[in-house]
Amino acid sequence: MRTRLLVFVTATLILVCAAMALTTALAQRAYLIGDLDGRVTNAAARSLDGAALHPENDDDLGFLDGNGHPAGLLAARLDEDGTIVAAEVVREGAAPKDLTAPQLTALADIAPDGTRHTRTVPGLGTYRVAAVESGGIRVLTGLPMDDVQRVIGGLTVAGAAVAVAGLLVAGCVCTVVIRRQLRPLGRVAAAAAEVSRAPLDRGEGVGLTRVPARDADPDSEAGQVGAALNRMIDHVESSLTALRRTEERMRRFLADASHELRTPLASISGYAELMNRDAARIEPVLAWRRVRAESARMTGLVEDLLLLARLAEDRPLHSTEVDLAALVARAVRDARVAGDGHDWQLELRPDAAPPVLGDAVRLHQVVANLLANARMHTPAGTRVVASVTSTPSTCVIQVRDDGPGIPPALLPAVFEPFTRADTSRSRADAGSGGSGLGLAVAAAITEAHGGHIRVDSVPGRTEFTIELPVTEVELETRTAADAMTRDTGQSGSFAAASASGSAG
Known part of the structure; x- marks a missing residue:
């Protein structure tokens, strides 16, 4: 060049x-x-x-x-x-x-x-x-x-001589200037060559050579090239780091899934072996109950894994208008039956549960998982409150409890598969702990509905919040109602006051 x-x-x-x-x-x-x-x-x-x-x-x-x-x-x-x-x-x-x-x-x-x-x-x-x-x-x-x-x-000879002399001087000056101006490009090329020799195919992209700051000045053309190369190297490093984290999470996920599946399989295999060896000393009904329980546990685990895989592939969900107030009320009623040792409470307002567009079965699973998480990881007598509120564009479901809370170190990974808080949160039933997929499934279903989920936890208070977008019909209705309220002004206030007086 x-x-x-x-x-x-x-x-x-x-x-x-x-x-x-x-x-x-x-x-x-x-x-x-x-x-x-x-x-x-x-x-x-x-x-x-x-x-x-x-x-x-x-x-x-x-x-x-x-x-x-x-x-x-x-x-x-x-x-x-x-x-x-x-x-x-x-x-x-x-x-x-x-x-x-x-x-x-x-x-x-x-x-x-x-x-x-x-x-x-x-x-x-x-x-x-x-x-x-x-x-x-x-x-x-x-x-x-x-x-x-x-x-x-x-005069022609003199002019030619002067032109040749000027050409030589200008050529020398241009050579020096061009070499000096292109020197940063040489360093940029050297940095790019160094990056090209890095073993990126093995995921080793940390500490890649950068273009020096003096060669990445955006005020010059060479500096713009150097700055662009540095941004590209940063992107490569961040991508490789994310890839390594994904691979680590995948390996951990496979190891946890294998462990969770191996436990019920071992129980089923053990009871079957005992029944074959000494059927007279083993009560068949008890053995079959344990086999069925472990089989149900394994089936639930496989179904949760399959659901996570389907949601990761962005497969469409069944969509219809869902009444979240009724859905949360049913989930609380089911939780009260499953865990009568807790204080279950429901907070609803008549106008605070607008319909959302989604899969009623999956949304019920989200709320049920959050309630089950509170039941399993808090001691008996814990107060668990489920509430439904709304904003102009979202419907909010909250599940909070006054249990011991989630350790701060565990909060960033609480929605990842097979994350457990057994070491710091008490279980209501140590023998019936979950597989660590409940919150992961809840987060995946919420994101598939265009919403998001978060958790805030301190000792004595843990609160899960789900925000789901309301339907367009509900948005149009609310907009029309707000406009009518603004237009009516004092007449609306008078009507409201009259209604209150009649009710009194």
Whole structure:
């Protein structure tokens, strides 16, 4: 790239210098030729005045005998047909000399109209000549161009020399400047080459080489390239870090899933083996109950895993309008039956449960999982409150308890699969602990409905909050109601006051 840029700059400088030299040479030549043409015109006028002294002699060139004529001046008399009758050239320190026949031939066919012509006269050189006429007298006059041509040649050579010298200086300066300006690009290229040699295919992207800060200045073109490369490297590192975390979570997920599935399978296999070996000493009903319980536990675990996989693939859910107030009320009633040792409470307002668009079965599963989580991880007598409220655009479900709370270190991962708080939160029933998928399933279902879930926990208070978007019909109804309330103004206030008075 550097070589191509230098060649381009050098070629541009050559063209500029050549154009400047050519323009200068043409301008100088035009000036010198114009000055010579002026002197030729003046010399022709003087020759015409001198010939007018003896108009009767068509071949009289006596006016050349006087002083003041420059050496090399050429003068001739023409007849009516434009033919040269007599022609002489002024010599320095000697009498004028007649022109020879070849010289006269070189000056033939010049009309006496004052136009300047360039003719090469054998033995004399190149001349600038003009023929004029006045009162029947025709005179041809010429001056040599050798001095002008020498001056033009000298100026051209000098201009070319100056142009070449300037070109060399400019080329050197440009070379130094370009090398200096492209040096940051070289360092950027070196950083990019270093990154390309990193073992990114093995996920090793931490500590990649960065472009130095001095080469990442956004005020320069090279700096913009360096800054863009640094941003790309940051993105690569963050992507690789996220990939490693995903792989670690996947390995942990597989290990936890294998462990959770192995436990009920081991129980089923153990009871089956005992029944085969000593069926008389093992009560069949008790054994089959344990087998069925472990089988149900394993079935629930597999169904939860399958649901998480389906939700991760963005498979569409069944959508219909769901009454969250009724849904939460049913979930609380079911939780009260399953765990009568807790204080279950429901908080609803008649106008605080707008319909949402979603899958009623899955949303019921979300609330049931949150209530089951509170039942299993809090001691008996804990107060658990489920409430439904709303905002102009969302419907909010909250499940809170006054149990021991979730450890702060566990809060960031509480919605990840197989996350348990057994080490710090008491269980109501140690033998019936969950698999650690309940909150993960709740979060996945909530996100699939376009909502989000969060948890806030301190000792003595743990609160899970679910926000779901309300349906567009409900939004339009609320907007119309708000507009009507604003339009009615005091009339609406009067009506409300009248209603309150009647109720009282």
